Amino acid sequence: MEPLFLYNTLTRQKEKFQPLNPPLVGMYVCGPTVYSDVHLGNCRTFISFDMIYRYLLHAGFKVRYVRNITDAGHLEGDLDEGDDKFAKKAKIEQVEPMEIVQKYTLGFHEVMALFNNLPPGIEPTATGHISEQIEMTKKIIVQGFAYVTNGTVYFDVEKYCTNNNYGILSNRKLDDLLTNTRELNGQDEKKGRLDFALWINAKPEHIMRWPSPWGWGFPGWHIECSAMSMKYLGEQFDIHGGGMDLIATHHTNEVAQSVACNSTQPVKYWMHTNMLTVNGARMSKSAGNGFLPKELFTGNHPLLERGYQPMVVRFFMMQTHYRSTLDFSNEALKASEKGFERMMNAIRLLDNLKISNSSSVNIAELKTLCYAAMNDDFNTPVLIAHLFDGVRLINSINDSKETITETDLVELKKLYHNFVFSVMGLKEETTAKNNDELAEGLMNAILAIRKEVRSKKDFTTSDLIRDELKKINIIVKDTKDGAVWEQEN
RNA sequence: GGUCCUGUGGCCGAGAGGCUAGGCUGAGCUCUGCAAAAGCUCCUACAGCGGUUCGAAUCCGCUCGGGACCUCCA
Missing domain, CATH: 3.40.50.620 (HUPs)
Incomplete structure (x- = not known):
């Protein structure tokens, strides 16, 4: 090492x-x-x-x-x-x-x-x-x-x-x-x-x-x-x-x-x-500009538009070097939330990637870059930048635009598991995500009906179902392997 | 008042003499019945003014702005 x-x-x-x-x-x-x-x-x-x-x-x-x-x-x-x-x-x-x-x-x-x-x-x-x-x-x-x-x-x-x-x-x-x-x-x-x-x-x-x-x-x-x-x-x-x-x-x-x-x-x-700042000023108990974690998670604070999950906040912090000040804002938090989702989606894809006889991607190099970032005074923002480069690779492999061997895929999974979960300490946010049996059953039924009308090219009904579900923050996506759904917070 | 740090594209944030961050946003394209997702392309910046150098966002000086510490605070 x-x-x-x-x-x-x-x-x-x-x-x-x-x-x-x-x-x-x-x-x-x-x-x-x-x-x-x-x-x-x-x-x-x-x-x-x-x-x-x-x-x-x-x-x-x-x-x-x-x-x-x-x-x-x-x-x-x-x-x-x-x-x-x-x-x-x-x-x-x-x-x-x-x-x-x-x-x-x-x-x-x-x-x-x-x-x-x-x-x-x-x-x-x-x-x-x-x-x-x-x-x-x-x-x-x-x-x-x-x-x-x-x-x-x-x-x-x-x-x-x-x-x-x-x-x-x-x-x-x-x-x-x-x-x-x-x-x-x-x-x-x-x-x-x-x-x-x-x-x-x-x-x-x-x-x-x-x-x-x-x-x-x-x-x-x-x-x-x-x-x-x-x-x-x-x-x-x-x-x-x-x-x-x-x-x-x-x-x-x-x-x-x-x-x-x-x-x-x-x-x-x-x-x-280094310090966490709010509108450029240091967050401190005495200054009274402190956010409580609970306020951040629920969004119950005058400066917050809405709540953010703990892992989003953690990811947000990891995107800045520990010796730099980190300024706290809704925009920055929202950007981190999107990025975090993107990364977690790619990690989920890792389990379903197609294996090829040769790799068009260089996993060893990616790994070297990740370790180099961490060995340089725990530079997590640079680590994350490299991991996002890897996210593009993962998505491209998933779209059959790039290929990967079984050996490389094992390495790639290990890489993301190590850096994202073990080192940065992130994890999947599980709240209200497909873990309710009733919701799961209902959604399966609804999507089966939608599939049926789609097969008859009845897109009006199909879109009606999707729009209605969107009203209760359920997003339906049509992939080449059929429809999937997820709940937005 | 003293000591020190800092100023990066629409936003957040790395880097630190020559190559290029990355995320988010916006525009266009591909795919798709349409969306979404994903991919590709574009918007290519380093506060200002001087200096050093073949070459500076990166070094030096000054100016302007922001912040920290010298009081409790992670």
């Missing part, structure tokens, strides 16, 4: 992928903070990494995929004081914080399943790893990179910077970080402006709290990922992923914590997915 190249945020270039301990691959992806519904932008990241996970598996790697659930410690704002997101939401909804966590964790899993994402091998929660986070914090203090103020433990960025490059991931200089920023207030406890909390002292009214060497409190946002990735993947592992928005703060701090704790760079390849 040809080598795989991927873009490493750490070095800002594409690098040949060489795992630390092949064929094992350790991959950690920052999961959701479960205090509200995941929106489509969040989903894009998880879908992108699902594709990456799937391709690594397909390439023969033995991947340990860890994706966390953040269910504690994520504060509102960067003031390192006050309520965390769960406590705040719990107050609004008048329930326990863990009810919030449970509700949105279940919702998250439901959405992931709808998008046909494979579950990660390990899905650890922050609250399930409090002691690991405390241990790591202790070690960072021992190493001299953190200090305690009023029961809160802060990471000492300035101290860290004497021997380490804090801005290694974001490609920023410390001086710029210190000078170029907007005014923040309420930071009296910190020594340095960039310092961040590893452990946070819980105020009396704070519900989610655990005992620690520094009193009752809860973990900071960044420490969980460092502690949990270390626990399950080791002090050094291959891939750490997340959205690009996490680079500057969350991942920068993760690197600092791990280096301070273990004196080694924790991650070999940092991978980041």
Whole structure:
């Protein structure tokens, strides 16, 4: 197999992928903070990494995929004081914080399943790893990179910077970080402006709290990922992923914590997915321009003309490279829907293609092109372009304009099965498609009648049947092998 | 204010010094009783202005537009 190249945020270039301990691959992806519904932008990241996970598996790697659930410690704002997101939401909804966590964790899993994402091998929660986070914090203090103020433990960025490059991931200089920023207030406890909390002292009214060497409190946002990735993947592992928005703060701090704790760079390849935008602006929870997956599927949203099926949305995302912004619009979605249908129709044809003694099509070349696209930093849009070239071949073979041998056909089927289903994680949308026995029976009867009148050249009746069926979104097509029907959504 | 990314045909989106993306849409043709599907053909673009080069959408500079990060966010 040809080598795989991927873009490493750490070095800002594409690098040949060489795992630390092949064929094992350790991959950690920052999961959701479960205090509200995941929106489509969040989903894009998880879908992108699902594709990456799937391709690594397909390439023969033995991947340990860890994706966390953040269910504690994520504060509102960067003031390192006050309520965390769960406590705040719990107050609004008048329930326990863990009810919030449970509700949105279940919702998250439901959405992931709808998008046909494979579950990660390990899905650890922050609250399930409090002691690991405390241990790591202790070690960072021992190493001299953190200090305690009023029961809160802060990471000492300035101290860290004497021997380490804090801005290694974001490609920023410390001086710029210190000078170029907007005014923040309420930071009296910190020594340095960039310092961040590893452990946070819980105020009396704070519900989610655990005992620690520094009193009752809860973990900071960044420490969980460092502690949990270390626990399950080791002090050094291959891939750490997340959205690009996490680079500057969350991942920068993760690197600092791990280096301070273990004196080694924790991650070999940092991978980041780009943002989903709506009308050119980033989709985000705070901006209030987020789409919920459910709204997208049902079409129940002011900006949507109608609903789109999960696989159409997934295909839509696959048509853009994971490191490019993807702008969301009805037109783009509709175009993807048509294209997806076209591709799935061709794949269905694969089972009925006529075999010839020779091939007029070059399957080996197509296969080479597909792998080349994926090996070039998981370039799914280029992969799809090649697969559409193949769709034309399939249709031409079906129309007897091209020929294929049995061996080549087996290869071709394998190619589409591998790339479309296994790697891109797409599948047939089965909803309301010929799977209702009653509908099947009725349609057979109606089409039999239509066939009868057509044999008598009674096209008026024939067309009447077709037009009437169209009114209830049933499309009848006359092929050379007789009439077929399908339901439009 | 600082740092950085980006500007591709009607729309979406790849590519990245010389060859050509791909999807959707529109027009025409073939097939068909007619449709539909499918195939073929056409509409052949790289923000603007300069520069480097035999040659630039691709490199450099400037101008204009869009965006991200520096505050929580995938």
